[in-house]
Amino acid sequence: MKKLLTMLMMAALVTVTVKAAVAADTLAEVKKKGVLVVGCKDSLPPFGYVDEKSRQIVGYDIDFVNAIAKKMGVKVELKPVTSASRMPQLQEGHIDIIAATMTKNADRAKVIDFSHTYFFTGQKFITKKGTVKSLKDLEGKRIGTAKGSTSEQNVKKALPTSTVLSYDDYPQAFLALQQGKVAAVTTDEAILAGILAKAPNKSQFEIPALQISDEPYGLGMRKGDTNFVNFVNKTILEMEKSGEAAKIFNKWFGPGTQFHLQRNFKIAADK
Numbered sequence: 503m504k505k506l507l508t509m510l511m512m513a514a515l516v517t518v519t520v521k522a523a524v525a526a527d528t529l530a531e532v533k534k535k536g537v538l539v540v541g542c543k544d545s546l547p548p549f550g551y552v553d554e555k556s557r558q559i560v561g562y563d564i565d566f567v568n569a570i571a572k573k574m575g576v577k578v579e580l581k582p583v584t585s586a587s588r589m590p591q592l593q594e595g596h597i598d599i600i601a602a603t604m605t606k607n608a609d610r611a612k613v614i615d616f617s618h619t620y621f622f623t624g625q626k627f628i629t630k631k632g633t634v635k636s637l638k639d640l641e642g643k644r645i646g647t648a649k650g651s652t653s654e655q656n657v658k659k660a661l662p663t664s665t666v667l668s669y670d671d672y673p674q675a676f677l678a679l680q681q682g683k684v685a686a687v688t689t690d691e692a693i694l695a696g697i698l699a700k701a702p703n704k705s706q707f708e709i710p711a712l713q714i715s716d717e718p719y720g721l722g723m724r725k726g727d728t729n730f731v732n733f734v735n736k737t738i739l740e741m742e743k744s745g746e747a748a749k750i751f752n753k754w755f756g757p758g759t760q761f762h763l764q765r766n767f768k769i770a771a772d773k
């Protein structure tokens with residue numbers, strides 16, 4: 503019995519060691535297996551959402567990782583993640599990269615590595631039309647957002663007297679707003695614009711001009727996965743130079759699209 507237990511423990515140890523070794527060079531490993539496993543959102547237009555016609559997950563984040571996978575000569579497998587699950591999914595080796603509306607910040611950079619910024623937005627609110635003119639109007643109110651997001655942390659700081667209700671995702675928070683359970687939903691403006699664009703009763707809501715943070719998005723990779731991080735960074739700088747990055751932006755946010763936003767950033771190497 504004791505011998506069996508030791509053998510089992512040894513086997514477990516070997517598995518862990520192999521996994522750690524795999525994590526160290528995702529670039530080589532992904533090329534070998536021929537598929538890049540991507541953690542993405544599946545209900546946040548236009549970043550990652552299920553297209554009604556094709557039933558496939560599409561969006562700005564997806565186009566970026568598709569371009570990176572193409573450069574590697576591999577296929578893409580999309581795995582839906584939530585704001586709270588994306589980092590554990592990456593660390594546990596269930597996904598190779600996060601492309602999921604994820605803000606780069608110092609706290610997260612202690613745990614994972616980020617690419618250069620490939621999208622830039624800022625945190626705002628969706629409210630019932632005409633109810634909110636300044637942050638004061640939200641003091642002491644119930645505000646919906648998503649678990650594990652920077653939105654959750656920022657709003658707690660900006661409105662310490664409010665009650666923050668954290669849902670698994672933003673569509674659930676928006677449902678709570680429609681049902682009158684919260685006075686506002688807060689997250690990145692580009693996400694709010696996407697939710698509003700798809701809402702059947704959108705004329706009842708608005709995004710007041712109240713921004714409480716800057717949110718630069720990065721692709722997330724395992725800590726110390728240097729070859730892969732360098733490859734991804736090189737690819738997105740090339741995409742900026744060739745105009746492919748601007749083309750992807752215009753496809754989802756350009757004039758005439760339902761998510762129209764100005765491109766207020768350029769992909770550049772971090773200083």
Ligand code: GLU
Pocket residue numbers: 585602603604605648650651652653689690693717
């Ligand atoms: N960009 C913010 C974050 O990374 C909010 C959006 C999200 O939850 O994915 O937390």
